[in-house]
Amino acid sequence: xxxxxxxxxxxxxxxxxxxxxGLVAVLAAIVxxxxxxxxxxxxxxxxxxxxxxxxxxxxxxxxxxxxxxxxSHAPHRESRGALxxxxxxxxxxxxxxxxxxxxxxxxxxxxxxxxRQAARDAAPDGVTFTVNSGWRSAAYQEELLRKAVxxxxxxxxxxxxxxxxxxxxxxxxxxxxxxxxxxxxxLSEHGSAFGLCRIxxxxxxxxxxxxxxxxxxxxxxYADPTQDPRMRx
Numbered sequence: 726x727x728x729x730x731x732x733x734x735x736x737x738x739x740x741x742x743x744x745x746x747g748l749v750a751v752l753a754a755i756v757x758x759x760x761x762x763x764x765x766x767x768x769x770x771x772x773x774x775x776x777x778x779x780x781x782x783x784x785x786x787x788x789x790x791x792x793x794x795x796x797s798h799a800p801h802r803e804s805r806g807a808l809x810x811x812x813x814x815x816x817x818x819x820x821x822x823x824x825x826x827x828x829x830x831x832x833x834x835x836x837x838x839x840x841r842q843a844a845r846d847a848a849p850d851g852v853t854f855t856v857n858s859g860w861r862s863a864a865y866q867e868e869l870l871r872k873a874v875x876x877x878x879x880x881x882x883x884x885x886x887x888x889x890x891x892x893x894x895x896x897x898x899x900x901x902x903x904x905x906x907x908x909x910x911x912l913s914e915h916g917s918a919f920g921l922c923r924i925x926x927x928x929x930x931x932x933x934x935x936x937x938x939x940x941x942x943x944x945x946x947y948a949d950p951t952q953d954p955r956m957r958x
Contacts, residue, residue: 808864808868811827811862813827813828813859813862813895815856815857815858815859818855819856820844820854820856821841821854822841826856827860828858829860831859831898832860832898832899833898835934836901836933839919840854840903840919840932843912843915847911851907852907852911854903854908855903855905855908856902858895858902859895859898859900860895860898861893861895861896863896866887866889866893866895867889870883870887870888870890872887873886881951884951885927885949885950886928886949886950888950888956891958892955892957894933894955900924900933901932901933902928903930909930916938917938917943918939919939920934920935920937921933922934922944923943924946925946925947925948925953926947926949927948927949928949928950
């Protein structure tokens with residue numbers, strides 16, 4: 726076997742070198758273009774992974790049921806359905822001086838006069854009498870009673886807080902629910918001088934007129950309306 730002369734071998738090597746380099750370059754380009762699996766890395770799991778668009782990644786918490794919420798014994802202020810101010814719904818900030826508010830204007834005249842006298846005496850102490858509820862229409866009272874039965878689960882328990890339309894002193898204009906706490910505290914201490922008395926221990930905001938209270942003091946309070954003989958009529 727004869728060997729080619731050195732010059733021939735050198736020429737062959739020079740020819741192969743560019744060819745090999747070219748092939749390597751072509752292969753590299755193909756790998757980059759197609760994304761060779763070896764060049765890819767697996768994603769690392771993350772506790773902060775993005776949520777699917779339109780979804781919240783945080784866990785959903787169920788809304789508390791009515792039984793999970795503490796019962797509200799505060800005076801009623803809000804409108805229900807078609808009820809409005811003409812039914813005795815009280816706008817925010819109403820006071821005993823607001824004649825244009827039916828819940829105030831339709832109160833018994835003697836009760837309203839006593840409230841206004843007391844309000845004038847309380848004013849120098851920085852106390853304002855806000856009316857949370859006053860006169861109510863029968864329809865409004867019935868709606869409040871329906872809501873109370875739904876909230877407390879029975880008519881018997883609801884009766885501790887809301888009277889019927891035929892027995893409620895609010896419907897007759899003989900009762901008023903006063904706020905805020907500074908006003909009820911003031912009336913609890915000084916109200917008897919004006920004939921204004923708390924009637925129920927469980928309703929510190931509820932006041933009625935007892936004309937002989939200035940001389941004899943306010944009568945003993947009932948624990949709640951179920952002990953009031955008027956509620957059994």
